[in-house]
Amino acid sequence: MKNILLTGSSRGIGAAIASALDLPEVTLIGHGTASGIAADFSSPDAPAALWQAALDQLGGTIDVLINNAGIFDDNPIDQDDAAWVANWERTMRVNLTASAELCRLAVRHWQQRGSGGRIVNIASRAAYRGDSPAHWHYAASKAGMVAMTKTIARGYARDGILAFAICPGFTMTGMAEDYLASRGGDKLLADIPLGRVAMPDEVATAARFLAIDAPPSMTGSVIDVNGASYVR
Numbered sequence: 683m684k685n686i687l688l689t690g691s692s693r694g695i696g697a698a699i700a701s702a703l704d705l706p707e708v709t710l711i712g713h714g715t716a717s718g719i720a721a722d723f724s725s726p727d728a729p730a731a732l733w734q735a736a737l738d739q740l741g742g743t744i745d746v747l748i749n750n751a752g753i754f755d756d757n758p759i760d761q762d763d764a765a766w767v768a769n770w771e772r773t774m775r776v777n778l779t780a781s782a783e784l785c786r787l788a789v790r791h792w793q794q795r796g797s798g799g800r801i802v803n804i805a806s807r808a809a810y811r812g813d814s815p816a817h818w819h820y821a822a823s824k825a826g827m828v829a830m831t832k833t834i835a836r837g838y839a840r841d842g843i844l845a846f847a848i849c850p851g852f853t854m855t856g857m858a859e860d861y862l863a864s865r866g867g868d869k870l871l872a873d874i875p876l877g878r879v880a881m882p883d884e885v886a887t888a889a890r891f892l893a894i895d896a897p898p899s900m901t902g903s904v905i906d907v908n909g910a911s912y913v914r
């Protein structure tokens with residue numbers, strides 16, 4: 683049996699991951715106002731509260747952490763200085779700091795338990811390719827998530843603690859639909875050799891594999907799901 687904590691499980695990629703993990707051998711705790719334990723990651727106290735609540739519901743053991751929660755808000759550089767910084771810091775807290783806090787709690791939990799565990803971080807193609815001029819903060823937060831994943835993988839592999847990341851390109855979620863419409867959908871689609879954006883269930887398939895079946899020697903891997911729009 684695997685006890686799994688999945689953040690951002692209410693919609694989009696998170697909901698697809700939750701569906702993919704609806705397996706007899708999995709007990710899943712979701713995070714979101716519509717799908718489990720509510721926790722507002724813009725609050726510094728939320729990640730620890732979520733972790734403890736999930737532990738309580740899972741009988742004191744979490745085997746896999748999947749960090750999927752994130753926001754994608756515009757932050758144009760020509761707005762008021764204080765507003766720009768506030769938007770930057772909010773995105774960093776929700777997308778990166780909350781994930782880092784949960785990763786730390788997971789690593790310490792597995793060290794104290796004396797057994798391994800798995801982390802799957804949902805990052806973004808933007809971590810490598812960058813994003814629009816209004817999304818410096820988003821790209822930076824996802825690049826930080828990838829670097830954090832690699833650092834955890836290198837630092838704790840000997841303890842059986844494995845870490846993976848997935849970098850989706852545009853995915854057909856509410857956030858991506860709005861962005862595609864605002865940036866000229868046909869032009870952006872022309873940049874994807876596959877000819878379409880990814881579907882949430884495609885990202886979910888990769889997440890399920892990494893959470894359950896990926897061999898330990900894959901730790902530190904970053905899986906791209908972007909239709910060859912950015913090839914490393």
